[in-house]
Amino acid sequence: MWNKLNKSMMFCQMMFGLSFYGVMVILTRFFLEDLGYSEADTMMVVGAFSSIGPLFAIAGGFIADKFLGAYRSLTISYGAFTTGYALLVFGASTTNIPMALVGIALASYARGLMSPAYPSLYKRTFKSEEDFENGYPVNYSVNNIGALLGQYLFPMFVLVIGFHGSFMLSAVMASFALVTLIVFNKKLVGVAADIDQKPVSTKNWIAFITLSIGMVGLVFFMFSNMDIGQNIVYAIGSAAILYFISLMFKSGKSDALKMGTILIMTVLTTCFFVYYGQMMTSMTMVTINTMRGDLFGFIPIAPEASMAMNPLWCIVAGPAISVFFSHLEKKGIVFSTATKIGFAFIFTAIAFGILTFAVMNVGADVIIRPEVFFVIHFFQAFAEVIVGSLVVAFILSVAPKHIENFSVSLFYIAMALSGIIGAVFSTSIALEKGQAITQEIVQTVYGDYFMLLTVLAFVMVAIAFASSVIIRKMLAAARKEECENESVQA
Numbered sequence: 001m002w003n004k005l006n007k008s009m010m011f012c013q014m015m016f017g018l019s020f021y022g023v024m025v026i027l028t029r030f031f032l033e034d035l036g037y038s039e040a041d042t043m044m045v046v047g048a049f050s051s052i053g054p055l056f057a058i059a060g061g062f063i064a065d066k067f068l069g070a071y072r073s074l075t076i077s078y079g080a081f082t083t084g085y086a087l088l089v090f091g092a093s094t095t096n097i098p099m100a101l102v103g104i105a106l107a108s109y110a111r112g113l114m115s116p117a118y119p120s121l122y123k124r125t126f127k128s129e130e131d132f133e134n135g136y137p138v139n140y141s142v143n144n145i146g147a148l149l150g151q152y153l154f155p156m157f158v159l160v161i162g163f164h165g166s167f168m169l170s171a172v173m174a175s176f177a178l179v180t181l182i183v184f185n186k187k188l189v190g191v192a193a194d195i196d197q198k199p200v201s202t203k204n205w206i207a208f209i210t211l212s213i214g215m216v217g218l219v220f221f222m223f224s225n226m227d228i229g230q231n232i233v234y235a236i237g238s239a240a241i242l243y244f245i246s247l248m249f250k251s252g253k254s255d256a257l258k259m260g261t262i263l264i265m266t267v268l269t270t271c272f273f274v275y276y277g278q279m280m281t282s283m284t285m286v287t288i289n290t291m292r293g294d295l296f297g298f299i300p301i302a303p304e305a306s307m308a309m310n311p312l313w314c315i316v317a318g319p320a321i322s323v324f325f326s327h328l329e330k331k332g333i334v335f336s337t338a339t340k341i342g343f344a345f346i347f348t349a350i351a352f353g354i355l356t357f358a359v360m361n362v363g364a365d366v367i368i369r370p371e372v373f374f375v376i377h378f379f380q381a382f383a384e385v386i387v388g389s390l391v392v393a394f395i396l397s398v399a400p401k402h403i404e405n406f407s408v409s410l411f412y413i414a415m416a417l418s419g420i421i422g423a424v425f426s427t428s429i430a431l432e433k434g435q436a437i438t439q440e441i442v443q444t445v446y447g448d449y450f451m452l453l454t455v456l457a458f459v460m461v462a463i464a465f466a467s468s469v470i471i472r473k474m475l476a477a478a479r480k481e482e483c484e485n486e487s488v489q490a
Helices: 004-034 039-054 057-066 070-094 097-123 131-185 184-192 204-226 226-248 253-277 283-288 303-330 337-360 370-398 401-429 439-489
Strands: none
Touching: 004 039, 004 070, 004 097, 004 131, 004 184, 004 226, 004 283, 004 303, 039 057, 039 097, 039 204, 039 226, 039 283, 039 401, 039 439, 057 070, 057 097, 057 204, 070 097, 070 131, 070 184, 070 253, 097 131, 097 370, 097 401, 131 303, 184 204, 184 370, 204 226, 204 303, 226 253, 226 303, 226 401, 253 337, 253 370, 253 401, 253 439, 283 303, 283 337, 283 401, 303 370, 337 370, 337 439, 401 439
16 A cells, blocks of 8 residues: 555655644744734734635645646645745744745645645555545644644744744755655656646646736735735635536536535535634633643643644544544444544534633633643544545545546635634634733633534534435435436446
C-alpha cells in the first residue's frame, strides 16, 4: 500500500501542518499584542485565516481541473506558502499591518490552491480505492503530527526568536515541501491525471496568473475589512453551491443523485466545522484567560498552545479509526459516512459538555487546569478525524470524474463557511480590552455560550443519522439507474 510517492506527499503534508498551524497558533497573540487588535477583531481575523483558505478551494479545484492539473497546483501552492510566510516576517519585523495582511492573504490563497489538489493526487499514488480509503486517515494523522509540533512549540519559539523568527521558520519548512515535490516531479506526474502530463498553454498560464492576482487581492481586502469580508465569504460559498446544483440539473439521473448526496454531506460538514472552528477562536480566548499550570504537573504548555492537544489526539485517532472500521468491515459491519458523522457529533457533544461543566463550575481563582482541555480535545479530535478524512473519501467515491476536484472543494467551502459563522458566534463572548476576568463572567458569558453549543450538538446527532438513511436510499437509486442504463445499452 505504501510507496515512495505517497510517503513523499505525506512529508509535504507534515511540513504544511508544522508551518501553517505554527503560524495560526501565534497569530492570536501577534494581533492582540503586537498589532493592538481587540479580542473581537482578533477572533474574526484568526477565524478568517482558518476558513478563507478552504473557501478558495473553489478556485483551487477549478484551476486543477481546467488549467494546471493537481501536481502543478500543489507545487505552486507551496511556493506561495513560502512567499506568504516571508512577507509575514517583514510585517512582524516592522509592525507593518498591511504587509502582515498580505502575507496571510497569500498563505490563505495557497491553502485554497492546495486543498483539492492534494487528495486528488494523493489518491493516484495508491493501487486501489480501498488502499486510499484506508490510507487517508493515516495521512490525516501525519498532518496532525506537524500540527501538534507547530502548535505546541511555536509559542515557545516566540519567546526566543520573536514573531518574525517564528514566521521565518515556517517559510523554511514550506520550502522543504516545495523542494520535495520538485524532486519527485517525474514520478508524481507519471501517476497524475492527463492534464498534468500535458503542457499548459500560454493562454491558461495567463488566465491562472490573472485569477491568482485577483484572488490574493480579494483575500487582502477581506482581511482588511472583515465586516464586508464575511459577507463575501457567504456570497462566494453560496455561489459555488448554487453552481454545483446547476450542474446536478444538467447531469443524468444517476450522477444527479450522487451529487445530491455530496450536498447533504456538505451541510453536515459545515455544521461540524462550526464546532471545530471554536478551537481557534472562543476556546483559545478561554484558555488564554483561564488555563494555568503545567499539563499533568510537569509538561509546560502556553495557554494559546492548548489547541496542540487536538493534533496530539488526532495522531492517535487516525490509525485507531482506520483499524476500527476496517476490522468491522471484515466482519460485515459497514456504517455509511453519514452515520459515522453522527458518531462524530456524539463525540463533539461530549467534548462541549465537559467544557460547559468546567466553566460553569470554575472556582473563585478563575483557573481551569490543562488536563480538562486534554480530555475535551480527546473527544473532539476523534470527531474531527472521522469528518476530516472520511468525507473527502466519500466525495471522491461518488463525484463525477470531470468535476472531481471541484466536488472535493465543496468540503473546503463547508470549512470556510463554518469558520466565518463560528467566528461570528465567538465574538459574542469577546471581552473589552483590560476587562477583569471574574468567576461570574466565566460562568455566565462562557457557560451560557458553550451550553448552547452542547445542546445543538445533540440535535445534530439526530440530523446526521436521518441523513444517513436518505443518502443510502439516494445511492441505491443511483445504482439502480446505472444498471438499467447498462441493460438498455447491452
